[in-house]
Amino acid sequence: MSDTPTPQNTNSAIQFDELPDAPPKRKIKLSLLGKIGVVVLIFWAIVVAIGPMIAPYHEADILDEELFIVPGSDEMYPDTDFQPPSKIVLLGSDYLGRDTLSRILFGARTTIGISFIATTLAYLLGVLLGIAAAVGSKRLDMILSRLNDALLSIPSIMFALVMIAALGSTIPLLILLTGIIYATSVFRIARSLGQEVMVSDFVEAARVRGEGLWWIITREILPNIAMPLATDFGLRFVWVILFISALSFLGLGVQPPMSDWGSMVKENLPGLIYGSVAPIMPALAIATLTISVNMIVDDISAHTGGKLAKRMIA
Amino acid sequence: MLWRALLSRLGISLVTLWVVSVLIFIGTNLLPGDVAQIILGQMATPESTAALRAKLGLDKPPYLQYVVWLQNVAMGDLGISKAGLGAGLGTPIVEILEPRIFNTLRLTGLVTVIVIPISLFLGLIAAMHPGTRLDRAVTFSTLSLISVPDFLVATMLVLIFAVFLGWFPAIVYLRGDETGWVLIKTLAMPILTLVIVASSQIIRMTRATVLNVMSSPYIEMAILKGVPRKRIILRHALFNAVGPIVNVIALNLAWLVGGVVVVEQIFSYPGLAKLMVEGVLMRDLPLVQACAMIFCVTYIVLIFIADMATILSNPRLRHPK
Numbered sequence: 355m356s357d358t359p360t361p362q363n364t365n366s367a368i369q370f371d372e373l374p375d376a377p378p379k380r381k382i383k384l385s386l387l388g389k390i391g392v393v394v395l396i397f398w399a400i401v402v403a404i405g406p407m408i409a410p411y412h413e414a415d416i417l418d419e420e421l422f423i424v425p426g427s428d429e430m431y432p433d434t435d436f437q438p439p440s441k442i443v444l445l446g447s448d449y450l451g452r453d454t455l456s457r458i459l460f461g462a463r464t465t466i467g468i469s470f471i472a473t474t475l476a477y478l479l480g481v482l483l484g485i486a487a488a489v490g491s492k493r494l495d496m497i498l499s500r501l502n503d504a505l506l507s508i509p510s511i512m513f514a515l516v517m518i519a520a521l522g523s524t525i526p527l528l529i530l531l532t533g534i535i536y537a538t539s540v541f542r543i544a545r546s547l548g549q550e551v552m553v554s555d556f557v558e559a560a561r562v563r564g565e566g567l568w569w570i571i572t573r574e575i576l577p578n579i580a581m582p583l584a585t586d587f588g589l590r591f592v593w594v595i596l597f598i599s600a601l602s603f604l605g606l607g608v609q610p611p612m613s614d615w616g617s618m619v620k621e622n623l624p625g626l627i628y629g630s631v632a633p634i635m636p637a638l639a640i641a642t643l644t645i646s647v648n649m650i651v652d653d654i655s656a657h658t659g660g661k662l663a664k665r666m667i668a
Numbered sequence: 669m670l671w672r673a674l675l676s677r678l679g680i681s682l683v684t685l686w687v688v689s690v691l692i693f694i695g696t697n698l699l700p701g702d703v704a705q706i707i708l709g710q711m712a713t714p715e716s717t718a719a720l721r722a723k724l725g726l727d728k729p730p731y732l733q734y735v736v737w738l739q740n741v742a743m744g745d746l747g748i749s750k751a752g753l754g755a756g757l758g759t760p761i762v763e764i765l766e767p768r769i770f771n772t773l774r775l776t777g778l779v780t781v782i783v784i785p786i787s788l789f790l791g792l793i794a795a796m797h798p799g800t801r802l803d804r805a806v807t808f809s810t811l812s813l814i815s816v817p818d819f820l821v822a823t824m825l826v827l828i829f830a831v832f833l834g835w836f837p838a839i840v841y842l843r844g845d846e847t848g849w850v851l852i853k854t855l856a857m858p859i860l861t862l863v864i865v866a867s868s869q870i871i872r873m874t875r876a877t878v879l880n881v882m883s884s885p886y887i888e889m890a891i892l893k894g895v896p897r898k899r900i901i902l903r904h905a906l907f908n909a910v911g912p913i914v915n916v917i918a919l920n921l922a923w924l925v926g927g928v929v930v931v932e933q934i935f936s937y938p939g940l941a942k943l944m945v946e947g948v949l950m951r952d953l954p955l956v957q958a959c960a961m962i963f964c965v966t967y968i969v970l971i972f973i974a975d976m977a978t979i980l981s982n983p984r985l986r987h988p989k
Contacts, residue, residue: 387808500680504687509963511929512941515948516695516956596817600930603819619819626827637820644815652811 388653391646398643402466405459410444413460413613416451436622436630448622448632458639461613466643468529468608469595475533476594477587480540485571487541488548495545502541510535511600518606528607532594543586547579588651592644599640615640673979681972685965689741692960693734737954741961761958764943769962772932772939775855776924779862784917787867791874796901798879807875810868818930822861826934829857858935862928866920873916881909911981918974922967 384392406413437447445454487498505513517531551557557574565573601607602616610617618636625632728736794806813821829835836856881887882905890900929941936942944959 500683500687503680503684504691508688508691508960509929509967512944512960512963513695515929515945516960592815596815599817600819603817604930604933616817619817619823623823626823626831633823637817637823641812641816641820645812648811648815 384650384653387649391649391653394642394646395650398462398466401459401462405462409453409456409459411453411456413452413457414611415453415456436625436628436632439631445635446631448618449625454618454632454635457613457618458615458636461615461618461636462639464608464612464614465595465599465616465640468525468614469532469591469598472529472532472598473536473587473591473594475529476536476540476590477583479533479537481544481583483537484541484544485548485575487545488552489567489571489575498541499545502538505534506538506542510597514597514601515606518601523601523606523609525608528598528601532597535597536590536594540583540586540590544579544583547582548575551575551578585651585654588647592647595640595644670979674976677972677975677979681968685968688964688968689738689961690734692957692964693730693737695960737957741958761955764955765940765958765962768938768940768943771937772928772941775858775862775932775937775939776921776928778855778859779866779924780921782859782863783867783870783920786863787870788874788913790867791871792878794871795875795878795882803875806871810871813864813868814872818861818865819934821864822857822931822934825857825860825864829860858931858937861931861934862924866924869923870916870920873920874913877912877916878905878909880912881905884908907981911978914977914981915974918970918977922970922974 435447435449435451437443437451439446443453443455445458448454448457483498483502487495513535514531518527521527551574557570560570560574598607599614599616599619602614603620605617605620608614608617610621615636619633622630622632622636790806794803797803836853887900887904890904895904928939929945931937932939932942933945940959940962944956944963947955947959
């Protein structure tokens with residue numbers, strides 16, 4: 355009789371010891387495509403870091419004809435432009451006879467750097483104003499939302515064209531413009547996520563407890579909206595790369611002689627007819643980067659219950 | 669109740685439109701230089717510039733210029749093209765816009781007619797068989813297509829169909845009297861590019877929407893009740909997916925309105941987006957304002973339709989508590 359309660363007691367004691375721990379952290383398992391995406395992304399990150407150092411030539415170097423002289427042939431002045439890949443130029447040469455590989459390695463810094471800074475700016479602006487709209491008064495929310503809707507209802511490339519024509523194409527303007535344009539969609543997401551959290555029970559509990567607004571924002575709202583925002587950052591980053599490349603392609607983005615993947619496609623387009631790979635390589639560079647980011651985001655959002663897809667539609 | 673929801677959405681659209689008009693007016697006024705100088709060019713003396721400025725109403729304060737412009741636009745008068753783009757000085761903008769709007773509408777209209785059935789079919793097929801090889805193929809290829817730049821799609825198509833195969837011209841020359849097969853051949857490349865870019869978006873969103881409906885509790889209930897699969901999709905899922913899908917289509921058409929700019933440039937298609945770019949380069953203020961207003965009105969109308977589709981197809985939103 356007296357023996358039986360003891361094991362029960364120890365059992366419940368053990369269970370109690372295990373209970374108060376935080377719930378186990380969810381591990382995100384990436385599929386094969388997601389893993390490939392991570393590898394490609396790391397590759398481009400390394401290129402951004404050390405690209406100009408490992409480039410065989412400088413981005414603006416027009417290669418000497420001597421380099422292209424085939425041993426044993428009596429051709430003294432061979433063509434240097436739109437050359438096919440060889441030992442001298444691993445990915446061929448461009449329309450001026452510059453090394454495509456070197457230009458891609460240099461251009462990675464410009465394209466990825468500008469896009470990353472612009473996306474970060476968009477996030478700073480969008481999240482700041484979005485949370486302000488979510489926690490602020492109804493009137494503030496109304497004003498910010500209407501302004502945002504108005505900005506959203508100007509096709510972004512039109513907006514950029516007008517502003518660039520007015521103020522000229524410089525890199526700071528490009529970053530600022532892209533940041534503002536993409537802040538509008540970040541604002542929508544941050545606002546709706548923030549509103550969701552604001553009406554939750556734990557925020558109400560925090561309010562009843564007497565916590566201040568700042569405490570609620572930093573301790574309750576930000577941690578709760580961080581994960582969905584992080585995946586959205588990836589998507590937005592892809593849009594920004596495509597947007598800036600499109601501007602460069604129209605001749606309104608990064609200006610020569612700086613190399614940038616979008617403008618590299620544009621300037622080498624005539625080479626397509628001769629079967630040159632010069633316009634295709636930078637386009638492939640953009641594609642590998644954006645596809646790999648999208649693969650990773652797709653994998654992660656599949657684990658967060660597809661909520662992201664809903665937000666993309668909204 | 670329904671009318672109230674409709675009216676409030678309409679009110680919001682109108683307020684948005686007004687804010688847009690102010691933004692456009694401010695934005696276009698940022699353009700350096702003024703039209704009087706451009707028209708006069710070499711002959712610009714201070715006196716003649718001042719005289720022309722007065723004649724064009726450029727000497728008035730900006731807010732007055734805005735009020736005058738808004739009044740005229742509301743009465744359907746878009747003003748006179750100040751740089752006279754290709755049609756001589758003082759041509760009414762409406763005349764310049766007409767053929768361009770027709771061209772852009774023709775392009776986007778044809779794209780829409782092709783895109784909607786294709787993408788709905790592929791999206792539904794992929795959503796009905798999630799995880800199969802077909803679904804993965806559709807998901808992977810559409811994800812790749814939305815990840816690559818529009819101009820890559822366009823140049824690859826030019827490479828294949830214009831350079832290697834020589835089926836279609838790489839640049840669009842529209843005389844305006846083409847019919848039948850010639851017209852199709854001329855428009856094939858821009859249409860194909862836009863169809864590929866737009867459909868991959870709609871396919872992805874359709875798939876996501878239907879999958880979302882399929883994972884809802886009432887579908888699970890229907891499955892547990894033993895309702896046949898076909899009946900589940902046709903009676904339970906489809907009606908609930910119609911609203912979101914119309915929403916997706918409207919949003920993508922809105923995107924198409926702005927997204928044509930790269931395609932119209934690559935193929936030098938004489939549409940509205942290209943006209944606006946030309947207007948920006950010529951600093952033809954009224955023309956740019958008119959084009960921007962047309963784009964924004966179209967966009968806002970499509971967004972309004974998207975919202976309405978969501979409200980009308982959902983009884984809970986149709987009869988709010």
